[in-house]
Amino acid sequence: MIVAVDGPAAAGKGTLARRLAAALGLPYLDTGLLYRAVGRRVLDAGHDPRDARCALAAARALRPEDLARGDLRGPVADMAATNVAAIAAVRAELLEFQRRFGREHGAVLDGRDIGTVVFPEATAKLFVTASAEERARRRQAELQGRGMPADFVQVLSEIRDRDAQDENRPVAPLRPADDALLLDTTLLDADAAFAAAMALIATRRPSHAV
Ligand code: CDP
Numbered sequence: 001m002i003v004a005v006d007g008p009a010a011a012g013k014g015t016l017a018r019r020l021a022a023a024l025g026l027p028y029l030d031t032g033l034l035y036r037a038v039g040r041r042v043l044d045a046g047h048d049p050r051d052a053r054c055a056l057a058a059a060r061a062l063r064p065e066d067l068a069r070g071d072l073r074g075p076v077a078d079m080a081a082t083n084v085a086a087i088a089a090v091r092a093e094l095l096e097f098q099r100r101f102g103r104e105h106g107a108v109l110d111g112r113d114i115g116t117v118v119f120p121e122a123t124a125k126l127f128v129t130a131s132a133e134e135r136a137r138r139r140q141a142e143l144q145g146r147g148m149p150a151d152f153v154q155v156l157s158e159i160r161d162r163d164a165q166d167e168n169r170p171v172a173p174l175r176p177a178d179d180a181l182l183l184d185t186t187l188l189d190a191d192a193a194f195a196a197a198m199a200l201i202a203t204r205r206p207s208h209a210v
Pocket of ligand 1 (some may be wrong): 008009010011031032033035036078081082083085086110111112113114162166
């Protein structure tokens, strides 16, 4: 069973996907971490994350321990991830790892293109959204919880910029798959979003079709 959880920045995909994985007994992969770790490697090397050659070299050099780094969040890491994620060769380099992860035991994966590119045959595809203002509020609270300064207007503007870049890139743009199940969490807390997601997934499980 593969559950794809896609959607724009700070929509609560990670919290939701982690809970779904636990409830369904499936491994969980936060695919955003892959792009974050590549972006961080490029920054460490003193290069621009929009530089395709450097970003591809960083993607090829990626190690599991890179995903456990403590500096993969925050505005600089966010934008570096979005920039390397727009590079076709970087996406191609990371594709096989994601597919292998899911094929082994099934999985819940969250990202931008899981339902459209990585697993177009996923059992259930959720597209999780919320208003940009609500997402900015959540991201601001998350940053403040990590002890990082977070100005609402700046967070909102960063979210809008990253969404625009993710939606308009030529390769694997952010968009719901044709058969995606839409979940707007603007008015839902984490428990309500989880319950709604489980109900949507139930409509796509094989037992439901019999
Ligand atoms: O937590 P947040 O929603 O802000 O971001 P994330 O899910 O960690 O993803 C970071 C960046 O990686 C996004 O802005 C995308 O540009 C990129 N990404 C992607 O292109 N494809 C994925 N499957 C996952 C992330």
